[in-house]
Amino acid sequence: MESKIKWQTGFPDIEGEYLVTETNGDVTIDCWCVLEHYQYWAQHRDDEVVAWCKLSDIEHFKDR
Numbered sequence: 001m002e003s004k005i006k007w008q009t010g011f012p013d014i015e016g017e018y019l020v021t022e023t024n025g026d027v028t029i030d031c032w033c034v035l036e037h038y039q040y041w042a043q044h045r046d047d048e049v050v051a052w053c054k055l056s057d058i059e060h061f062k063d064r
Contacts, residue, residue, distance in 0.1 A: 003059045007051040011039065018052040020044065029055070 005019065012018060015034040021027050022044070030049070031042040041049060 003061075005053050005058060007053055009051050011046075012052060012054065014054070017055045019055055019058065020049045021051045022048055023050055 007021065012032045015032055017029060017031050019027060020030050020041070028043075030044050030052075032052075033040050033042055040046070
């Protein structure tokens with residue numbers, strides 16, 4: 001089975017868990033948090049995230 005990740009740039013519109021690519025090339029998970037007048041990555045500075053993909057958008061593994 002092949003699964004492709006649709007990376008996006010900029011900032012997410014929806015709060016949730018995301019797979020993120022860091023400026024150093026590492027890939028990790030972070031949470032995009034949305035408050036009334038403030039949005040932020042829980043574990044990264046904005047300039048450390050190059051691209052992101054919402055975890056729920058990734059097709060899960062199916063055994064046959």
